[in-house]
Amino acid sequence: MELLFIQSQEHPKLPIAELKAVIECENIEGTLDIITEGLVILRDISDENLEKYYKLFVRRLGYTHEVHEVISKFKYESLEEEILKVNWQEYIKDNFAVRLKRFSSDIDTVGCEREVGSLILSNVNDTDIKVKLENPNSLVRLVAYQDNIFLAIERFKLNKKHFEEIKPHKRPFFYPGSMSPKLARCMVNLSRVCEGDLVLDPFCGTGGILIEAGLIGCKVAGSDVNWKMKNGTAINLEYCGIENYRTFNVDVRELKMYEKVDSVVTDPPYGISTSTGDIDGDEIFNEFFHSIYSNMKDDAFLCMASPHYVDLQPMIDEVGFQLMEQYHIKMHRSLTRVISVIKKKD
Numbered sequence: 001m002e003l004l005f006i007q008s009q010e011h012p013k014l015p016i017a018e019l020k021a022v023i024e025c026e027n028i029e030g031t032l033d034i035i036t037e038g039l040v041i042l043r044d045i046s047d048e049n050l051e052k053y054y055k056l057f058v059r060r061l062g063y064t065h066e067v068h069e070v071i072s073k074f075k076y077e078s079l080e081e082e083i084l085k086v087n088w089q090e091y092i093k094d095n096f097a098v099r100l101k102r103f104s105s106d107i108d109t110v111g112c113e114r115e116v117g118s119l120i121l122s123n124v125n126d127t128d129i130k131v132k133l134e135n136p137n138s139l140v141r142l143v144a145y146q147d148n149i150f151l152a153i154e155r156f157k158l159n160k161k162h163f164e165e166i167k168p169h170k171r172p173f174f175y176p177g178s179m180s181p182k183l184a185r186c187m188v189n190l191s192r193v194c195e196g197d198l199v200l201d202p203f204c205g206t207g208g209i210l211i212e213a214g215l216i217g218c219k220v221a222g223s224d225v226n227w228k229m230k231n232g233t234a235i236n237l238e239y240c241g242i243e244n245y246r247t248f249n250v251d252v253r254e255l256k257m258y259e260k261v262d263s264v265v266t267d268p269p270y271g272i273s274t275s276t277g278d279i280d281g282d283e284i285f286n287e288f289f290h291s292i293y294s295n296m297k298d299d300a301f302l303c304m305a306s307p308h309y310v311d312l313q314p315m316i317d318e319v320g321f322q323l324m325e326q327y328h329i330k331m332h333r334s335l336t337r338v339i340s341v342i343k344k345k346d
């Protein structure tokens with residue numbers, strides 16, 4: 001069986017890197033096929049794993065918009081024949097809408113959706129199945145890539161509203177400088193954690209990263225040199241219904257965790273707008289690497305953001321870490337944010 005992913009195209013590499021990280025840490029079996037940017041298929045999934053995997057993906061992924069179960073694949077010219085082959089009662093519950101998403105294709109979207117809708121209705125004419133364009137029970141998803149059509153059904157939805165509703169300025173405790181919830185979620189996923197694992201953010205600020213880790217079922221710990229931030233993180237975590245958390249008011253240089261953590265996900269301070277606890281320039285990164293190493297389990301990952309002008313590599317080497325992956329996000333003309341995935345040396 002196959003799952004189809006429609007991904008965000010706001011970054012060329014992060015959505016697929018996030019998906020690969022989740023596949024890796026959840027031990028998901030299947031073959032990944034990247035059709036084009038924004039369209040990915042996971043093939044060779046066994047019947048018994050499909051629902052479990054599907055639910056994991058919709059619960060975890062940040063940079064994926066939709067996940068669908070593939071019904072069939074065919075050339076556009078066989079559309080009618082292929083739609084009529086399907087036993088739609090198996091897939092549709094009471095009402096449905098058909099939606100077409102195009103990648104490098106000039107198929108007429110509205111015309112195609114209407115045609116497929118009528119074909120489905122003609123095939124189920126003795127039942128109560130109806131078309132319902134707003135909030136249908138069943139979404140029939142057509143994806144056109146060149147002249148290929150993927151016919152799919154949406155069984156479970158990603159909670160897209162969450163990423164809108166939890167934007168930094170909508171939380172009870174706000175302070176400028178928190179990253180977008182989608183990037184925070186992606187970074188948590190890149191750190192290869194699973195439900196029940198302990199995630200630490202030693203520069204927790206308003207808690208944006210920990211919220212995302214908590215929402216995928218991790219235990220979370222946050223610390224910050226500023227007690228207002230430490231308290232603010234707790235307020236925001238409570239607001240999001242996250243109960244399994246601890247917060248500390250501590251300078252990263254003094255950090256000694258009560259237990260070694262499964263991952264560190266963090267956005268250290270830099271530039272003029274954030275306080276660094278009286279540490280100069282790049283030195284905060286160096287101090288951070290030294291201090292965090294002994295707080296991490298041997299197989300733990302560290303996923304962190306940094307500005308492009310800080311050269312992390314010599315610091316990573318000195319401490320005994322290894323750089324696994326790196327992604328660049330252009331923020332504005334003079335700042336690129338670098339997302340690094342780091343591990344202890346094997």
Ligand SMILES: C[S@@+](CC[C@H](N)C(=O)[O-])C[C@H]1O[C@@H](n2cnc3c(N)ncnc32)[C@H](O)[C@@H]1O
Pocket residue numbers: 177178179202203204205206207208209223224225226229250251252253266267268269270274275276277278279
């Ligand atoms: C860029 S902000 C983190 C933003 C955070 N991801 C959020 O969602 O709000 C950096 C945080 O590091 C804290 N900080 C600065 N120097 C520190 C130090 N030496 N030890 C621990 N925390 C420090 C600041 O108080 C600030 O809250």
